[in-house]
Amino acid sequence: MKVYVPRDSAACSVGADEVAERIAASSQGRDVEVVRTGSRGMLWLEPLVEVETAAGRIGYGPLAPEDVDGLIAGGMLDGAGASLGLVEELPWMKRQQRLTFERVGVVDPLSTVDYVAHGGMAGLRAALALSPAEVVETVVDSGLRGRGGAGFPTGIKWRTVLNAQADLKFVCCNADEGDSGTYADRMLIEGDPFTLIEGMTIAAYAVGAAEGYVYLRSEYPDAVATLKDAIGHARDEGWLGPDILGSGFGFDLHVRVGAGAYICGEETSMLESLEGKRGMVRAKPPIPALEGLFGRPTVVNNVLSLATIPTILAHGAAAYAAYGTGRSLGTSVFQLGGNVARGGIVETAFGITLGELVNDFGGGTSSGLPVRAVQVGGPLGAYLPVEQFDLPMDYEAFAAAGAMVGHGGIVVFDETVDMAAMARFAFEFCAAESCGKCTPCRVGAVRGVETVDRIVAGENLQQNLVLLEDLCELMTDGSLCAMGGLTPMPVRSAVRHFGEDFRA
Amino acid sequence: MTSEVVAAAPVPVPGRAQRVRELAEDLRGLRGALIPILHAVQEEFGYVDQPDVAVIADVLNLAVAEVHGVVTFYKDFRRTAAGRTTVAICQAEACRSVGAVELAEHARRTVGCGFGETTHDGRITLEEIYCFGNCALGPAVQVAGRLHGRVTASRLDALLGESR
Numbered sequence: 001m002k003v004y005v006p007r008d009s010a011a012c013s014v015g016a017d018e019v020a021e022r023i024a025a026s027s028q029g030r031d032v033e034v035v036r037t038g039s040r041g042m043l044w045l046e047p048l049v050e051v052e053t054a055a056g057r058i059g060y061g062p063l064a065p066e067d068v069d070g071l072i073a074g075g076m077l078d079g080a081g082a083s084l085g086l087v088e089e090l091p092w093m094k095r096q097q098r099l100t101f102e103r104v105g106v107v108d109p110l111s112t113v114d115y116v117a118h119g120g121m122a123g124l125r126a127a128l129a130l131s132p133a134e135v136v137e138t139v140v141d142s143g144l145r146g147r148g149g150a151g152f153p154t155g156i157k158w159r160t161v162l163n164a165q166a167d168l169k170f171v172c173c174n175a176d177e178g179d180s181g182t183y184a185d186r187m188l189i190e191g192d193p194f195t196l197i198e199g200m201t202i203a204a205y206a207v208g209a210a211e212g213y214v215y216l217r218s219e220y221p222d223a224v225a226t227l228k229d230a231i232g233h234a235r236d237e238g239w240l241g242p243d244i245l246g247s248g249f250g251f252d253l254h255v256r257v258g259a260g261a262y263i264c265g266e267e268t269s270m271l272e273s274l275e276g277k278r279g280m281v282r283a284k285p286p287i288p289a290l291e292g293l294f295g296r297p298t299v300v301n302n303v304l305s306l307a308t309i310p311t312i313l314a315h316g317a318a319a320y321a322a323y324g325t326g327r328s329l330g331t332s333v334f335q336l337g338g339n340v341a342r343g344g345i346v347e348t349a350f351g352i353t354l355g356e357l358v359n360d361f362g363g364g365t366s367s368g369l370p371v372r373a374v375q376v377g378g379p380l381g382a383y384l385p386v387e388q389f390d391l392p393m394d395y396e397a398f399a400a401a402g403a404m405v406g407h408g409g410i411v412v413f414d415e416t417v418d419m420a421a422m423a424r425f426a427f428e429f430c431a432a433e434s435c436g437k438c439t440p441c442r443v444g445a446v447r448g449v450e451t452v453d454r455i456v457a458g459e460n461l462q463q464n465l466v467l468l469e470d471l472c473e474l475m476t477d478g479s480l481c482a483m484g485g486l487t488p489m490p491v492r493s494a495v496r497h498f499g500e501d502f503r504a
Numbered sequence: 505m506t507s508e509v510v511a512a513a514p515v516p517v518p519g520r521a522q523r524v525r526e527l528a529e530d531l532r533g534l535r536g537a538l539i540p541i542l543h544a545v546q547e548e549f550g551y552v553d554q555p556d557v558a559v560i561a562d563v564l565n566l567a568v569a570e571v572h573g574v575v576t577f578y579k580d581f582r583r584t585a586a587g588r589t590t591v592a593i594c595q596a597e598a599c600r601s602v603g604a605v606e607l608a609e610h611a612r613r614t615v616g617c618g619f620g621e622t623t624h625d626g627r628i629t630l631e632e633i634y635c636f637g638n639c640a641l642g643p644a645v646q647v648a649g650r651l652h653g654r655v656t657a658s659r660l661d662a663l664l665g666e667s668r
Contacts, residue, residue: 009636009637009638009651010637010638010640010641010651010653012651013638013641013644013651013652013653013654014641014652014653014654043640043641044640046641177635177637178634178635179635180594180596180597180598180599180634180635180639181596181597181598181639182635182637182639183637183638183639183640185637186637187637211535213535218543218580219633219635219636219637220636220637221649222651254534256536256539256540257539257540257543258578258580259539259542259543259578259579259580259581260578260579260580261577261578261579262634273536273539274535274536275535275536276536276537276538276539276574277536277538277570277574278573278574278577279577279578294535335639335640336640337598337639337640337642338597338598338599338601338602338639338640338642339601339602340640343639343640343641344640366602367602375597379596379597409598409639411597411598411601411639412601413601414601417601422597422600425597425600429634433634
């Protein structure tokens with residue numbers, strides 16, 4: 001009999017390890033195997049324990065270690081007692097369409113047997129039966145766009161790398177998930193790392209790359225450890241190495257750990273860092289697809305983009321493109337965080353509204369106070385008021401509203417938030433994290449902090465608001481990368497929607 | 505409040521230069537070896553000392569200035585030893601929405617030093633971090649490498665007490 005307890009670092013941050021230990025200690029004498037999985041993403045229920053029964057997995061949570069003995073006495077190990085019912089039937093799970101996150105929270109992340117039993121490697125096997133160009137066109141046809149935030153069509157990027165002539169090409173996975181409010185990359189790597197490995201291997205086959213690198217942030221030590229272990233298992237299985245699945249195709253994968261620089265989530269800065277240099281942004285062109293890592297043609301994709309590739313290859317481009325709306329096809333992995341009653345992972349087709357995510361899934365704030373603002377797409381995304389909750393999650397709809405979907409992070413704030421302070425913080429963060437290469441970002445961020453301070457102090461209010469808008473326009477148009485170019489987005493949206501906070 | 509902060513005096517480790525050279529030589533074959541080498545040195549010694557920079561530069565055939573530039577670009581690389589316990593408090597937006605700024609103020613008051621500083625008894629180093637990816641269970645705090653979620657002021661006091 002199996003009992004599943006997450007090993008995800010979010011679950012462990014609220015006591016999952018202690019709960020797992022207690023279950024193991026308290027169920028001695030019974031045939032109980034405690035399996036550590038990723039998290040289902042219902043983070044408000046963590047630690048969430050699942051017990052295998054004939055009907056399916058029965059959930060218990062949130063549990064404290066001291067709850068365990070009583071629950072076991074009440075029949076937990078037989079699926080009885082005060083349970084949440086079948087986990088798959090919970091409304092939060094039932095309303096989702098999990099493709100990328102299909103196995104997260106279900107499987108033992110380091111079990112190759114579990115991986116294959118739950119559909120793993122079907123995508124790579126399907127890819128190896130096609131020509132590289134056919135794999136690229138499948139990805140183009142799926143409509144998959146870069147999940148890191150920019151939304152560039154993944155297949156088009158791959159086609160550029162495939163057509164580039166070089167003796168060596170690379171596949172790089174950007175796992176420098178530095179945006180506050182985003183944690184799906186971490187959860188996928190901790191919960192189902194073989195999916196990322198499989199996706200990168202398919203990418204390598206499609207473009208003719210021999211080496212891959214995952215640039216993973218140092219703030220995620222558990223993800224680093226899990227991915228390194230998973231790569232070792234994958235090599236043992238022949239899923240990586242000189243002759244993958246007996247196909248004659250060779251590819252190997254390495255983890256590089258970041259060193260605490262937010263800017264290294266920008267793709268060219270990440271490449272500099274992978275080369276062992278300061279993470280200074282490069283001017284584009286040349287684009288990384290032609291001159292990327294060490295000057296070679298390089299695929300740079302986000303974790304979620306690469307982890308979605310196996311399901312596309314396994315089930316076909318049309319099956320994936322059947323989800324979504326307009327030019328935002330497929331599913332996206334939204335992440336609810338901040339002051340939210342039910343925070344966690346919601347993977348659904350694009351087109352769900354912001355309000356459905358925050359209210360229906362999230363249940364409003366955790367403080368119980370009314371929602372005042374949500375920031376979508378990380379620190380560089382817009383702050384939106386509840387009046388915009390009918391916005392569909394769609395790249396174009398968000399762009400038209402002066403906002404961005406970004407990496408799908410949604411941070412909720414209640415009515416106590418001071419939006420002028422949040423605007424100031426956006427500039428402060430940019431000033432601290434700017435690589436310093438271009439003036440609009442390096443100097444503009446500092447001037448921005450000063451200007452917000454003058455506005456809040458009531459100094460020449462109207463003139464300083466004009467100055468702030470002018471500065472924002474200059475940073476947007478004149479910065480070398482998205483750090484300086486998008487810092488104005490949270491600032492401008494805060495002024496536009498919450499102007500009263502700027503008039504002391 | 506500002507407190508008197510004395511950086512922990514570097515304790516000379518016998519044979520450090522030789523050991524740094526070994527670490528660098530072990531990893532020099534990697535592509536982009538410098539950052540993995542700096543991580544290895546910090547892992548073993550707790551910080552990257554200035555003399556280490558010249559040794560690493562020599563092994564990689566880089567200018568000392570290039571290595572210095574990399575060491576100082578990345579926040580992770582410490583130039584002095586940290587206290588016995590490092591307490592890192594997330595200060596990013598999601599944790600701010602649930603009181604991380606107030607929690608940091610409480611920590612500064614209780615611990616007696618600011619972010620990026622070490623208490624003069626060498627017990628605690630306080631750091632600000634921008635995101636552990638625990639955004640639905642904030643405020644997030646890492647104590648001695650272990651992540652904690654939903655950390656209130658009293659929970660932080662308890663965690664600090666355990667690290668004594």
